[in-house]
Amino acid sequence: MTDTNPDARTGSGPSASRRESGEAELEPAVDAVVSTVARTAADVRQGLVGRRGKTAGENPSGESQAEADVYADELLADRLGSLAVVGQYASEERAERIDCGPTPGTDASRVDESDAGRADRTVSVAVDPLDGSSNLASNNAMGTIFGIYDAPLPAAGRDLIAAGYVLYGPITTMVVADETAVTEYELTGGERTVVRDDIALPDEPVVYGFGGRVPDWPADFLEYARAIEDELKLRYGGAMIADVNQVLTYGGVFAYPALESRSAGKLRLQFEGNPIGYVIEQAGGRSSNGDRSLLEVEPSSLHDRTPVHVGNDDLIDRLESTLK
Numbered sequence: 001m002t003d004t005n006p007d008a009r010t011g012s013g014p015s016a017s018r019r020e021s022g023e024a025e026l027e028p029a030v031d032a033v034v035s036t037v038a039r040t041a042a043d044v045r046q047g048l049v050g051r052r053g054k055t056a057g058e059n060p061s062g063e064s065q066a067e068a069d070v071y072a073d074e075l076l077a078d079r080l081g082s083l084a085v086v087g088q089y090a091s092e093e094r095a096e097r098i099d100c101g102p103t104p105g106t107d108a109s110r111v112d113e114s115d116a117g118r119a120d121r122t123v124s125v126a127v128d129p130l131d132g133s134s135n136l137a138s139n140n141a142m143g144t145i146f147g148i149y150d151a152p153l154p155a156a157g158r159d160l161i162a163a164g165y166v167l168y169g170p171i172t173t174m175v176v177a178d179e180t181a182v183t184e185y186e187l188t189g190g191e192r193t194v195v196r197d198d199i200a201l202p203d204e205p206v207v208y209g210f211g212g213r214v215p216d217w218p219a220d221f222l223e224y225a226r227a228i229e230d231e232l233k234l235r236y237g238g239a240m241i242a243d244v245n246q247v248l249t250y251g252g253v254f255a256y257p258a259l260e261s262r263s264a265g266k267l268r269l270q271f272e273g274n275p276i277g278y279v280i281e282q283a284g285g286r287s288s289n290g291d292r293s294l295l296e297v298e299p300s301s302l303h304d305r306t307p308v309h310v311g312n313d314d315l316i317d318r319l320e321s322t323l324k
């Protein structure tokens with residue numbers, strides 16, 4: 001796979017900040033993972049036809065799985081797990097992580113002989129293979145989310161070295177955030193073309209989207225939502241990736257809050273909260289679990305849920321003030 005744009009960030013040399021922070025050696029790992037996700041996205045999109053039905057199974061969060069969820073997970077596990085630079089793979093659709101190489105976050109001196117052929121330093125990759133797959137029935141947008149961690153899984157968001165998502169909309173786009181910038185690509189087959197570089201949240205927020213049923217919202221979140229409704233336009237499509245991409249494009253706030261019926265909300269920290277928090281923070285916004293940055297939340301297990309709030313910094317500041 002090659003980038004068609006010579007300025008494509010992921011195809012260029014190590015970033016200055018990684019060199020300075022001693023992480024330059026992980027740059028090829030990020031490039032390999034991003035390229036593989038981009039290439040696989042073409043096959044995921046193609047494979048949706050004929051896979052819109054449900055399986056008999058449930059994912060580890062107790063939600064029914066679509067045939068397409070399982071298909072996308074198997075493709076990504078196979079291809080990402082085969083990369084020499086990937087030491088661990090985990091996904092929303094499988095209970096346990098796959099250990100496929102030397103433990104990420106360790107140095108070459110700890111590489112076992114059985115890991116021959118693997119890179120000296122590896123990364124962990126955590127994915128939501130098909131975010132918003134319940135939108136398959138109505139043929140609305142969905143996404144693939146990935147987080148690349150310099151640590152074993154489960155990991156805190158501060159251990160992310162890059163994260164991003166593919167959006168299967170009218171066209172297929174990919175947003176990648178690393179330590180230097182946030183970049184949007186259009187995908188044609190496995191080819192990436194940069195369409196927006198150095199993305200920053202617009203200063204003037206325009207849209208909001210909040211998940212969950214209103215009667216299930218805690219009173220303090222309801223108070224916040226009522227204020228936001230008077231200021232911004234509602235955009236909620238039922239796939240976090242599509243809704244967050246509207247926030248990244250127009251400015252605003254996306255939330256899937258704590259619920260009365262489930263205090264940790266619906267979304268998963270490793271596969272959804274952390275990667276999206278990283279993208280929005282790298283674009284100059286803020287993320288919060290209601291109390292602090294999602295990237296500061298310590299995971300207790302792979303499938304932890306968390307309230308998710310991301311958007312323009314003043315909107316997240318106001319949210320935290322209202323919830324306190």
Ligand code: AHM
Nearest residue numbers: 131132133134211212238239240241
């Ligand atoms: P999924 O990853 O199993 O598809 O679940 C996550 C999705 C998010 O994309 C979206 O924000 C949320 O679930 C929608 O939930 P709801 O149907 O409760 O609005």
Ligand code: MG
Nearest residue numbers: 128131132272
């Ligand atoms: Mg999801």
